[in-house]
Amino acid sequence: MIKRLGTALAVLWAAATASYVALLLAPGDTIDILVGDGPDTPEIRTKIITEWGLDRPEFVQYLSYLWRLLHGDLGRSYQLQRGVGEILATQIGPTVQLTLAAAGTGVALAGIIAIVTAGRGRWLRGVTSAAELVSVSVPPFLIGIVLLSVFSFTLGWFPVSGAQGPRALVLPALALGLPVAGVLGQVLRGGLERALEQPFAVTARARGLTERALVARHALRHALIPALTLAGWFTGTLLGGAVITEVLFGRPGLGQVAMQAVTGRDMPVVMAVVLLSAVAYVTISTLLDLAYRVIDPRIRG
Amino acid sequence: MKRLIPVLLLAVAACGAQPADSAPATTLTWAIETQPITLNPQLWAQNKVRLLVFNQFDALLSKAEDGSFRPWLATSWKVSDDKLTYTLDLRDDVTFHDGTKFDAAAVKANLDQFLVPGYNPAVAAIQLKAFDRAEVAAPYQVKITLKEADALFLDFLASPYAGQVSPKALKSAKDLRFGGLDLAGTGPFILDRYVQGQEIHYRRNPAYNWPPAGAAHRGPAHLSEITYRFLPEAAVRIGALSSGQVQVIEGVPATDVALIKKDPNLALQTSLNSGTAYSYYFNTEHAPFDDQRVREAFREAVNVDAVLKSVYQGTATRAWSIVGAKSPFYDATLENGYGGDVAKANALLDAAGWKQRDAEGYRVKAGKRLTVREVASAPFVRDRRDILAQAVQAQVKQNAGIDLQVKIVDQGSAQKALDENEYELFGNSRGDSDAGAALNLILPEKAAINRTRFADPKVDSWLAAASATHDQAEREKLYARVQRAAVVDNAIVFPLYVPADQIAAQKSVQGLGFDPASGTPASAYDVRIGT
Numbered sequence: 001m002i003k004r005l006g007t008a009l010a011v012l013w014a015a016a017t018a019s020y021v022a023l024l025l026a027p028g029d030t031i032d033i034l035v036g037d038g039p040d041t042p043e044i045r046t047k048i049i050t051e052w053g054l055d056r057p058e059f060v061q062y063l064s065y066l067w068r069l070l071h072g073d074l075g076r077s078y079q080l081q082r083g084v085g086e087i088l089a090t091q092i093g094p095t096v097q098l099t100l101a102a103a104g105t106g107v108a109l110a111g112i113i114a115i116v117t118a119g120r121g122r123w124l125r126g127v128t129s130a131a132e133l134v135s136v137s138v139p140p141f142l143i144g145i146v147l148l149s150v151f152s153f154t155l156g157w158f159p160v161s162g163a164q165g166p167r168a169l170v171l172p173a174l175a176l177g178l179p180v181a182g183v184l185g186q187v188l189r190g191g192l193e194r195a196l197e198q199p200f201a202v203t204a205r206a207r208g209l210t211e212r213a214l215v216a217r218h219a220l221r222h223a224l225i226p227a228l229t230l231a232g233w234f235t236g237t238l239l240g241g242a243v244i245t246e247v248l249f250g251r252p253g254l255g256q257v258a259m260q261a262v263t264g265r266d267m268p269v270v271m272a273v274v275l276l277s278a279v280a281y282v283t284i285s286t287l288l289d290l291a292y293r294v295i296d297p298r299i300r301g
Numbered sequence: 302m303k304r305l306i307p308v309l310l311l312a313v314a315a316c317g318a319q320p321a322d323s324a325p326a327t328t329l330t331w332a333i334e335t336q337p338i339t340l341n342p343q344l345w346a347q348n349k350v351r352l353l354v355f356n357q358f359d360a361l362l363s364k365a366e367d368g369s370f371r372p373w374l375a376t377s378w379k380v381s382d383d384k385l386t387y388t389l390d391l392r393d394d395v396t397f398h399d400g401t402k403f404d405a406a407a408v409k410a411n412l413d414q415f416l417v418p419g420y421n422p423a424v425a426a427i428q429l430k431a432f433d434r435a436e437v438a439a440p441y442q443v444k445i446t447l448k449e450a451d452a453l454f455l456d457f458l459a460s461p462y463a464g465q466v467s468p469k470a471l472k473s474a475k476d477l478r479f480g481g482l483d484l485a486g487t488g489p490f491i492l493d494r495y496v497q498g499q500e501i502h503y504r505r506n507p508a509y510n511w512p513p514a515g516a517a518h519r520g521p522a523h524l525s526e527i528t529y530r531f532l533p534e535a536a537v538r539i540g541a542l543s544s545g546q547v548q549v550i551e552g553v554p555a556t557d558v559a560l561i562k563k564d565p566n567l568a569l570q571t572s573l574n575s576g577t578a579y580s581y582y583f584n585t586e587h588a589p590f591d592d593q594r595v596r597e598a599f600r601e602a603v604n605v606d607a608v609l610k611s612v613y614q615g616t617a618t619r620a621w622s623i624v625g626a627k628s629p630f631y632d633a634t635l636e637n638g639y640g641g642d643v644a645k646a647n648a649l650l651d652a653a654g655w656k657q658r659d660a661e662g663y664r665v666k667a668g669k670r671l672t673v674r675e676v677a678s679a680p681f682v683r684d685r686r687d688i689l690a691q692a693v694q695a696q697v698k699q700n701a702g703i704d705l706q707v708k709i710v711d712q713g714s715a716q717k718a719l720d721e722n723e724y725e726l727f728g729n730s731r732g733d734s735d736a737g738a739a740l741n742l743i744l745p746e747k748a749a750i751n752r753t754r755f756a757d758p759k760v761d762s763w764l765a766a767a768s769a770t771h772d773q774a775e776r777e778k779l780y781a782r783v784q785r786a787a788v789v790d791n792a793i794v795f796p797l798y799v800p801a802d803q804i805a806a807q808k809s810v811q812g813l814g815f816d817p818a819s820g821t822p823a824s825a826y827d828v829r830i831g832t
Contacts (some may be wrong), residue, residue, distance in 0.1 A: 082479045090497060145536060153540035158540040161332075161499070161530050250332075250532040263679060263711065299654030 006291075008282045008293040015278035016069060019271045068276075075268035077261070077301055084272045087257060092276070095253035098245065099238045101173035106180025107231055113181070114188035114223070115215055118196065128185070135182035140241050144248045161250030172249045176241045180234045184227055191223025198222075224295055232288040236281045239273075303316050304741045316755055327830045329810065332538045334552040336531045340480030340495065342464030343414060344421050348732035350576070351461060352551070355824035356503050357398075358464030358486035361389060361408065362455060363513030364734060364818035367659075368629040368773060370455050373513035374465060374487065378458075381773065384450035387459075391441040395511050405443040407517035409435040410468035412445070420613035421462075428457040429726075450769040452776065456735040459818060464488075476743065487511070489522040489826040502528045503825075516827060517812060523829035539805070542567065548810050548830075551822050553803040555613040555685065561805045568808050571616075572815035574800045575625040577739045578620030579686070579694075579730035581675070581795040586754035589671055590725050594653040596792045599673075600639050601646035602701035608692040609798055612685055620796035622784045627799065627820050628736040629773070630780040635788050639770070655702075664702040672704040672726035678715035684800065686728060719752065727752035735819040737767055737776065738809065740783060753793040760786050762825040 056064075068075060074084035078154050109213060123187050135143070152160045158171050195201060196219050204214050242255030254273055261269035305307075335349035342358045344353070361375040370378075375389040395403035412435040412786040415425050431451040438444045447454065457463060467485040471477065474484050482492055489512070490503035509521045530547060532538045537551040539557050543564060553569065554560055561569045581707075583590040583599070590596050609617045618626060621636045655664040655671050675690055690707040697703040705726070718724050731739040731750070742749050743762055746756035760783055767779035787794050802821050804813050812827040 030330075082476060087497070094498075134397055148537060152546070153544040156544060160537060160546050161532055247497065247533050248537060250499060250530055250537065252496055256498050 004240060004286065010273065012278050016066065016271065016275050017062075020065060020275035024058065038279065057236055061064065064137070068080050074272045077269050078266045087269065088254065088272055091252055091254050094251055095239070095246070095255060097169065098172055098176065098242055098251065098253060098299060099235060101169050102176035102238055102241075103231065103235045105141065105173050105177030106184055106234065109177065109181035110184035110188050110227070113185040114192055115220070118189045118192040118219075119243055125189075132182040132219060133183050133188065135178040139244075140175055140179060141244050141248060143178055144171070144245060147171045147175055148248075168249075168251075171256045172245045175248070176238060176245045179241075180231070180238075184231060184234070187230055188223050188227045191226055192219050195219035195222035203280075214223050221295055225292060228295070232284045235284055239280070305679065309411060312552065327329065327524050328528070329524050329549065329825070329828065329830065330528045330530060331549040331551070331825070332530045332532040332541055333550070334531075334533055334535070334538070336498065338502075338820060339478065340492065341466070341478060341484060342461045342486070343411070343424070343466065344478060344480075345461040345464075346423075346518065348819060349552075351816060351819055352431070352822040352824060353488060353501065354464055355488060356462040356490040356527070356826070357488045357492050359395075359488050359513070359800070360459050360463040361391075361465070362459040362463070363515060364456065366627075366817040368735070371458055373459075375458070375512065378455075384769070384771065384816065385447045386655040387445040387447070387454065388438065389443050389445070391443065392511055393441045394488050396508060397465075397470075397485045397487050397505070398491045398506060399467050399469060399483075401467050401469050401485075403465060403487055404440050405437040407465060407468050408443045409437055410471060411463070411465055414466075414471055415462075419762070423785040424462055427742075428453065428460070428462060442570040445816075452768050452771050453735055453738055455771075456738065460734060490527065495714070498531060500528050500530045500535075502526065512826060515817070518827060522826050523812065527825045527828075542805055542807070545807070549804065549806040549813065549828075551802065551804050553805050555616040558614065558616050558803075566808055567805055569803060569805045570813060570815070571801050571803045572820045573618060573625060574730075574732050574802060574820040575627050575734050575818065576625055576732040576736055577623055577682070577730055577743070578625045578796045578799045580620065580623055580797055582743075582752045583728045583793050583795065584722070584725050584731060585756055585791075585793055586722060587654070587725075589653075589673065592653050593792055594649040595655070596673075596702060596795075597639070598646040598649035598653070598791065599697060599703060600795050601642045601649065602697045602703060603693055603795075604641045604696060605797060606641070606702075607688065608696060612689045612692050613798070616801075617798040618801065620799045621788075622796055623787050623794050624736045624780065624784055625730075625799045630736050630777055630784075631635040632781040632784045634781075635784060638789060639792075643700045650701060650703075658702055662702055663704045670704055671702065672706060674706045674708060674718075674723070674729060675726040676708045676710065676718040676724040677728060678712045678714050679709050681712075682709055689797070690728070713776065722750075722754075728797075732800070732821070737764070740764055740780065741768060744783065744787060755793045757786060757791070817821055 012092060065075070072085070074088070076082070077084055103151050113128055113132075117124055148160060148171060158166050161168070167246070187201060192215065197216070201214060201219060204218055207241040209217075239255060239258075242253055243259045244255070245251070246253040246255040247259065254276070260266070263271065328612035331440055333350075333352070335347060335352040337353060338347065340344065340353075340357075342354050345354055359374050361373060362370045362378070363373045365371055374395060375391055377390045379388045380386070389408070391403070391405060391408065393404075395742060397403060412432065415421055415429050415432070431447040431449045431454065432450045433446045436444045437447070465487055470485045476483070477484070481495060489506055489509045491506050492501070493504050494500070505522050505525045510519060512519060532541060535554045535557060537553065539560065541547045542550045558569065561567050567650065567782050583596045585591055585596070605619055609619055620626065621638065622632055624631050650664055650671070655666045657665040659665050659670060677686070677690070687707070687709055690705075694705040694707055697705050708718075708739055719727070729743075729750070731742070733739040743751060745751065745761045745764055763783050764778045767776045767783075772774060788796065802815065804822050809830055810828065812829050812830070814823045814824045814827065815821065
């Protein structure tokens with residue numbers, strides 16, 4: 001367990017350093033960004049340089065960045081004129097909500113589809129495979145627009161924007177969760193079908209177990225491990241999808257903050273978001289490792 | 302809730318405020334494209350959120366469409382003969398949202414705030430470069446002294462930067478740079494909720510009775526509450542409007558104008574923006590645009606009307622000068638002066654020595670292709686300007702064999718290309734309420750965004766003279782000279798179109814309009830529902 005913690009810390013340090021270096025190497029000068037469209041005189045430049053401590057050597061700036069990070073100080077946004085910690089604190093809630101809802105939707109849909117269609121007739125499989133393929137290959141932006149046009153603009157069932165109440169969460173969660181459901185559904189069904197052909201399945205059937213009980217009690221466990229790994233990975237990548245979904249649906253959240261920060265070269269915010277996603281990844285993969293032990297008795301031994 | 306409203310009204314009436322029964326409880330939701338990066342008017346930097354500033358704050362003066370100034374929180378003003386002293390008489394009946402009184406000391410505190418180092422270096426260096434000091438001459442009279450004459454100072458007093466903030470809040474606000482609920486103004490609405498990425502919400506200021514001259518009514522605002530939702534995607538804004546989820550939107554792309562006009566329940570308004578037209582600036586420092594013939598040839602090779610029609614479906618207004626057509630300084634005599642003469646374009650290029658053609662049909666001189674690069678920063682590309690660039694690219698290739706390369710890159714890369722002189726074309730428009738302020742940033746040799754790298758002492762002296770006089774006719778004359786020099790005599794700029802703003806709304810919403818100073822949507826003060 002201590003070893004795991006050490007690895008996790010190393011990953012976080014690497015993420016912090018990598019994002020720092022990447023932004024250092026990115027074209028353009030931080031001072032230019034801070035000057036922006038405004039007037040540009042040597043006096044203004046000097047003022048800005050001292051204000052942000054940009055006159056120190058890069059390595060010193062990096063060390064002071066790490067030092068402040070250790071104290072939980074994420075710095076101040078160049079663009080938004082506020083503390084990064086404060087920005088993230090107000091924006092993380094809606095994103096966590098959206099990500100969990102989307103992951104939940106994806107996993108639930110995938111589970112239902114896989115259980116219903118595994119080993120069934122050819123036409124049913126064909127239809128679901130096609131649907132899965134569409135949900136994976138259509139860009140989330142388009143899925144979002146189509147969902148909005150149908151369920152919000154035309155039918156009026158769900159509001160277009162805002163983070164108030166669960167009704168406003170339905171469409172964004174679907175837009176973000178459908179591609180997850182598509183991929184997971186295929187993996188899960190494949191796993192189920194393989195499991196149902198294994199000798200233990202034949203034995204179980206010989207014991208007189210119904211097909212449904214067989215799937216629920218035995219086969220699903222087998223199929224779950226690869227699907228779970230994939231689901232964990234997906235949850236990590238959902239932040240990327242959240243960028244588009246949040247902007248489209250006018251939702252607050254880290255995604256749109258990250259996008260604004262990247263295009264505006266708002267280094268403190270970008271680095272904080274990268275760090276936060278690293279934390280999310282590490283947490284999820286640790287939780288998954290624990291979950292494997294519960295699902296698969298062989299790993300416990 | 303229904304039972305609550307009469308109680309609230311009673312409470313308001315009991316406070317001895319303006320009778321609120323003349324303005325019943327009505328609410329409105331307005332979807333806007335852009336989020337504010339700050340709610341502090343003194344640090345305001347986005348024309349797209351100007352409509353929010355004057356809900357919460359009032360400026361000292363207000364600017365009319367013809368460029369003249371009208372009273373607002375200052376009832377009158379006097380400029381001394383040497384143009385160095387401004388004496389402002391202030392309203393004596395104005396209170397900030399935090400209950401403190403607005404007076405001469407407040408105006409002085411607001412002006413002095415800009416002197417705090419690093420507070421707003423841009424405004425300190427440009428709009429307030431001539432500012433020396435402010436003095437309280439009487440409780441409601443303030444005397445401002447300048448170091449040198451500055452015709453743009455009144456424009457500053459009418460800008461969002463002159464939005465008056467409670468001096469108490471300037472000292473005690475939790476986050477002064479960002480602003481927010483505790484940054485009290487005097488405006489018709491009181492900010493009471495801001496959710497980044499989602500919405501901003503205001504309620505009516507029941508005591509409000511000091512609108513600018515030119516407002517459509519007096520007393521408190523008609524709406525009791527207004528919510529602005531941030532919906533950056535145009536398609537989503539329009540869907541939300543046509544399905545009745547919001548009552549007003551701003552920012553209607555040309556492709557959706559027909560859709561709005563077809564809908565019998567919706568109304569569309571547009572207004573040209575103040576400031577400069579969207580123009581291509583030629584980098585005159587190196588080849589090929591160091592040769593005026595090539596610059597003129599580029600302009601002649603483009604049929605601007607056809608390009609605008611295909612890109613904006615006929616909704617764009619063609620520009621003929623660097624100054625936008627809405628500005629009182631616009632020189633209309635420049636109209637139809639250039640453009641669209643393909644034969645002339647080719648003759649000019651032949652004369653400039655670009656005679657040969659390569660296998661792809663591009664012109665060549667001394668083995669070098671006639672290539673020009675436009676570098677644009679992605680966050681600033683709006684209004685389908687990327688598509689516009691592609692249309693221009695196709696025309697100059699087909700009509701004159703010019704290879705226009707359009708590079709839309711991140712802000713850092715764009716800045717780098719500009720600093721290192723690795724560009725030939727630069728596209729830009731500015732929304733300054735006084736076009737002269739924009740020209741001061743673009744044309745003088747040492748100007749901050751002199752992307753043409755062009756220098757003409759005559760132009761610099763005209764601009765300086767125009768900045769120093771309050772004589773509107775004299776300024777018009779000087780700016781006409783400047784425009785002629787830039788557009789005709791030296792052809793350093795290729796004006797394309799005048800940016801505009803659109804408001805689309807349910808027909809039941811009345812009183813929507815545009816800020817006469819900027820051409821951007823006005824505040825919600827005069828907006829009402831019903832007839």
